[in-house]
Amino acid sequence: AQSVAQPEDQVNVAEGNPLTVKCTYSVSGNPYLFWYVQYPNRGLQFLLKYITGDNLVKGSYGFEAEFNKSQTSFHLKKPSALVSDSALYFCAVRAPRYNTDKLIFGTGTRLQVFP
Amino acid sequence: DTAVSQTPKYLVTQMGNDKSIKCEQNLGHDTMYWYKQDSKKFLKIMFSYNNKELIINETVPNRFSPKSPDKAHLNLHINSLELGDSAVYFCASSQEREAEAFFGQGTRLTVV
Helix, strand or coil, X not given: CCEEXXXXXXXXXXXXXXXXXXXXXXXXXXXXXXXXXXXXXXXXEEEEEECCCCCEEECHHHCEEEEECCCCEXXXXXXXXXXXXXXXXXXEEECHHHCCCCCEECCCEEEEEEC | CCCEEEECCEEEECCCCCEEEEEEECCCCCEEEEEEECCCCCEEEEEEEECCEEEEECCCCCCEEEEXXXXXXXXXXXXXXXXXXXXXXXXXXXXXXXXXCEECCCXXXXXX
């Protein structure tokens, strides 16, 4: 079965420090991986994705993520956190091998950036 | 010029009522979805339509019935509302499996 795990419910980081939000996945075949961000009372906004190619992908607002096939991980990173980055972050996977369009989401990680 | 729009944004209703949530996308996408986000913020897919055809129907009570009059619209009708149906419902669309999904702002349904 396909699944996504976000092991941390919350990540706290000081403004200006680097941040990492962890994501691991379980899927057969080559996955399509996505990160989304949700601000309070808002819909989900797309940040970045990995489909194929370079393992390091860059996305919106200075975020990047590294695909690691051996560790089945796709951690979200940013070199210098901003208070405005505080939000709920979701990792998601789509498994094309199963011929489905279903996006499976992790449980979300709340990022809190302190001034 | 909103890409994916849902109406209403808030919906408060009594148990037993029937209600509908409408969704429209102006992106020309072939695939549309309904997701449910519960009070713990868990997101779970309910339905997926591709060119008006039902593709995914997760384990959702029969009281929930999606309808797609054309590929730009996917409405969600809920019969006999229950307290446990209270959640935020998100509509989304995408074009290809490699592409990201675009989400609407959500409809907060409260059943009292």
